[in-house]
Amino acid sequence: MIKLADVAKSYGDVHALGPVDLDLPRGGITALVGPNGAGKSTMLTIIGRLLGADAGTVHVAGMDVTTAKSRQLAKTLAILRQENHFVARLTVRQLVSLGRFPHSQGRLTTECVAAVDRALEFLDLTALQARYLDELSGGQRQRAYVAMVLAQDTEYALLDEPLNNLDMQHAVAMMAQLRRAADELDKTVVLVIHDINFAAAYADRIVAMTNGRIRYVGSPREVMTPDVLSDVFDTPVEVIDHPTHPLAVYYRLS
Numbered sequence: 001m002i003k004l005a006d007v008a009k010s011y012g013d014v015h016a017l018g019p020v021d022l023d024l025p026r027g028g029i030t031a032l033v034g035p036n037g038a039g040k041s042t043m044l045t046i047i048g049r050l051l052g053a054d055a056g057t058v059h060v061a062g063m064d065v066t067t068a069k070s071r072q073l074a075k076t077l078a079i080l081r082q083e084n085h086f087v088a089r090l091t092v093r094q095l096v097s098l099g100r101f102p103h104s105q106g107r108l109t110t111e112c113v114a115a116v117d118r119a120l121e122f123l124d125l126t127a128l129q130a131r132y133l134d135e136l137s138g139g140q141r142q143r144a145y146v147a148m149v150l151a152q153d154t155e156y157a158l159l160d161e162p163l164n165n166l167d168m169q170h171a172v173a174m175m176a177q178l179r180r181a182a183d184e185l186d187k188t189v190v191l192v193i194h195d196i197n198f199a200a201a202y203a204d205r206i207v208a209m210t211n212g213r214i215r216y217v218g219s220p221r222e223v224m225t226p227d228v229l230s231d232v233f234d235t236p237v238e239v240i241d242h243p244t245h246p247l248a249v250y251y252r253l254s
């Protein structure tokens, strides 16, 4: 499980997060939602140890992320950042292979090669594997970074806006893959997502944040109400009760 206790973070005099407490069980998909600047990326990167908190503690799978050994943590948790993706002169396959580093230390085993093949296949990148990253479209590159995270084959995957730049088909395919990873491989997936309807359709729980605080935690049916969504996003939202999941409508409402 992921456990945050009293976690807070400021960037200089910008208060970005907390204090927040959060308990996420092992398994399933959690969607972090909320307006721009709510603290979603800050919280996710703190969980993934790419950013230190000013206060509080973070545990993932029982490990304190601030003191856990890097290699051990890298075998447990993989994270995709929202930005600052490096575009080195790497091919798609080379990038995805980097995800195996915690397992292989640079020497790819047969198992590593199979994991890379699987991740490329999952993200529909097999035909593009020899392309350099700077020769891809934005959405193709986004898929390559997600493939790198999946190739790491960790119990926990943290993904900051994995649907960025994806077309409809590939957005649905990615969410379906993440759903499968949770259901069939027992992975724990935490992702930041702006399209609340994707969260409702694929996530087990939604964590809604505003102003550095966690405001609501619950199942899509619990969080997807007009009152909650209008409050979180400070904009009028209607909710339609589609048979499989609730659907938020927020366009052209007067």
Ligand SMILES: Nc1ncnc2c1ncn2[C@@H]1O[C@H](COP(=O)(O)OP(=O)(O)OP(=O)(O)O)[C@@H](O)[C@H]1O
Pocket: 011, 012, 014, 015, 016, 034, 035, 036, 037, 038, 039, 040, 041, 042, 043, 082
């Ligand atoms: N490096 C930084 N230096 C200063 N302030 C920052 C920095 N990174 C984030 N912030 C501020 O911290 C707050 C939270 O930012 P964060 O990136 O966590 O938001 P977010 O919920 O991920 O937003 P978005 O949906 O736009 O990605 C914002 O007020 C932001 O301006």
Ligand SMILES: [Mg+2]
Pocket: 040, 041, 042, 082, 160, 192
């Ligand atoms: Mg963000």
